[in-house]
Amino acid sequence: MKIAFVGDVHGHVRHTLGALVLLQQRRGIRLDAAIQVGDLGAFPSVERMDAPSRRFAEDHPSERDFIRLLDPSPMLSRTVGRALRHVPPILFVSGNHEDFAWLAGLHEAAGAAVVPVDPTGAVRHVACGEVLTIAGQRIAFLGRIEEPGHMDLDPDAYERLLAVEPSTVDILVTHDGPFGICRTWRGDTAGSPKLSRLVEHLRPRLHVSGHYHHENGPRRYGPTRSYALSELVYPKTSRRADRANPEQRVGAGAIGLLDTGDHSFEYLHDPWLAEIHGDDFDLLACL
Numbered sequence: 001m002k003i004a005f006v007g008d009v010h011g012h013v014r015h016t017l018g019a020l021v022l023l024q025q026r027r028g029i030r031l032d033a034a035i036q037v038g039d040l041g042a043f044p045s046v047e048r049m050d051a052p053s054r055r056f057a058e059d060h061p062s063e064r065d066f067i068r069l070l071d072p073s074p075m076l077s078r079t080v081g082r083a084l085r086h087v088p089p090i091l092f093v094s095g096n097h098e099d100f101a102w103l104a105g106l107h108e109a110a111g112a113a114v115v116p117v118d119p120t121g122a123v124r125h126v127a128c129g130e131v132l133t134i135a136g137q138r139i140a141f142l143g144r145i146e147e148p149g150h151m152d153l154d155p156d157a158y159e160r161l162l163a164v165e166p167s168t169v170d171i172l173v174t175h176d177g178p179f180g181i182c183r184t185w186r187g188d189t190a191g192s193p194k195l196s197r198l199v200e201h202l203r204p205r206l207h208v209s210g211h212y213h214h215e216n217g218p219r220r221y222g223p224t225r226s227y228a229l230s231e232l233v234y235p236k237t238s239r240r241a242d243r244a245n246p247e248q249r250v251g252a253g254a255i256g257l258l259d260t261g262d263h264s265f266e267y268l269h270d271p272w273l274a275e276i277h278g279d280d281f282d283l284l285a286c287l
């Protein structure tokens with residue numbers, strides 16, 4: 001079976017669905033599941049966006065696509081419905097740019113660990129600390145980031161996963177990465193010591209994460225191969241010339257493809273990814 005993993009989306013939901021549709025078309029495969037590693041950009045309204053997300057959305061109109069999906073026009077609803085005839089719904093864990101209280105309220109109201117967040121059923125949120133069987137794989141989910149003084153992993157969810165029997169989980173999906181994954185722009189060591197401990201405890205075959213907005217992996221931790229995914233659509237301007245993305249194209253390294261048969265994992269670098277682009281991406285055109 002095949003599972004696609006998607007890096008930080010930051011609202012670009014139509015780009016995400018387009019990338020999954022083209023992945024199936026161009027590779028001649030069928031996806032059994034699609035999992036997004038957080039920073040989907042799940043805010044119920046522009047007013048509820050955090051300050052950086054609102055600022056980015058001003059210059060990047062398609063970062064509001066997630067909000068459009070919550071109250072879709074008849075056209076958007078039909079288009080997303082058609083896409084979902086081809087690709088599986090997207091399961092996502094929290095990043096550090098979501099409306100946590102809103103998402104928690106959805107779980108509370110439904111009394112469920114996995115909840116649809118939009119009327120089309122395109123995206124479903126997975127609560128932190130859950131272990132689900134998806135496409136034959138036992139997959140553990142832990143969102144948010146460890147950043148002292150700013151945010152932390154959900155302590156109960158973290159403890160729950162530390163109580164899971166080692167080597168009984170095939171895949172760990174997190175938003176943050178293990179400690180030492182890279183350096184911050186200030187030169188500090190980035191990554192979560194708590195996640196390092198969790199990876200060492202669970203000993204999954206595969207760990208997939210996001211947050212740092214660049215491809216990073218495979219890194220090895222005992223029996224675990226760990227891959228960090230890039231951001232799906234880089235911003236229009238960047239301090240780094242190679243990252244400027246004025247046409248809002250889907251980039252390389254933001255999607256990973258797992259074949260559960262031999263557990264091979266590859267970063268997608270296919271040139272057709274760049275065909276998915278624009279401030280108003282026409283999802284219907286690729287269906």
Ligand SMILES: [Fe+2]
Nearest residue numbers: 008039095211
């Ligand atoms: Fe992000």
